[in-house]
Amino acid sequence: MRSWRFLVSRRWVGFALVVALLAAGAWWLGEWQFSRLEERQLRNDVIQRNEAAPPAPVAEVVPADGELDAEDEWRTVTATGTYAAEETVIVRYRTRDGASGVEVVVPLVLDDGTAVLVDRGWLATDNRAATPDIAPRPPAGEVSITGWARRDSSGESTVVSDRSTRAISSEAIGEALDRDVLDGFVALRTEDPAPDEDLARTELPELDDGPHFFYGLQWWFFGLLALFGFGYLAWDERRGPRTRRSQRAEHAPVDREHHAAHE
Incomplete structure (x- = not known):
């Protein structure tokens, strides 16, 4: 050896x-x-x-001059205001069950003039042909909502062009719309009054x-x-x-005897 x-x-x-x-x-x-x-x-x-x-009022969870804390993400919040439907932004490349579609984000203007972005839900559509104009109109007038507080995305995917983006960032969307918005956004659960056409709501992970x-x-x-x-x-x-050769040689007679016994 x-x-x-x-x-x-x-x-x-x-x-x-x-x-x-x-x-x-x-x-x-x-x-x-x-x-x-x-x-x-x-x-x-x-x-x-x-x-x-x-549930808590959105202003209690997201201060006007602060950021949504990570410990408060997915907290149920409430808000009352008026949708700025003409400022709808779509979030492209959101697939559900293999179908292409977009998320529809609309600013909800609160009583103090600030706004909170509301992800009203998912709409099945061809991403290439999608524009904000295809989104169903939200309820008109004063609307009360409940939803989950969500934190902003970051990176190049948050760039907004022609009211279209690939990820939601309140800072990027606020700048594109020239509007003062609260940090983060709200994933919609309920609206009162109800809209004429519902979108597919966000679900808990x-x-x-x-x-x-x-x-x-x-x-x-x-x-x-x-x-x-x-x-x-x-x-x-x-x-x-x-x-290795010697070990194989030791086993060879046994193998031959075993073979002869079966002939």
């Missing part, structure tokens, strides 16, 4: 480095999945707590843990498998070809 000196050869050192990188990458990806699991569980706790809380736990275990398993595979190959290399 050979010594372990072959492990310091260039080929085996390079092989060991590749396996170490693979194992470290698998470990990091497993840790990332478990961190995603923790984030999802914290989000679920916030949603469940806020869903159980009594799934409150399960998702696949992150099992994905994390899978990545850790792959890392351990890489280490085990390296150890086995090194052990097999140390045995050497003579040991």
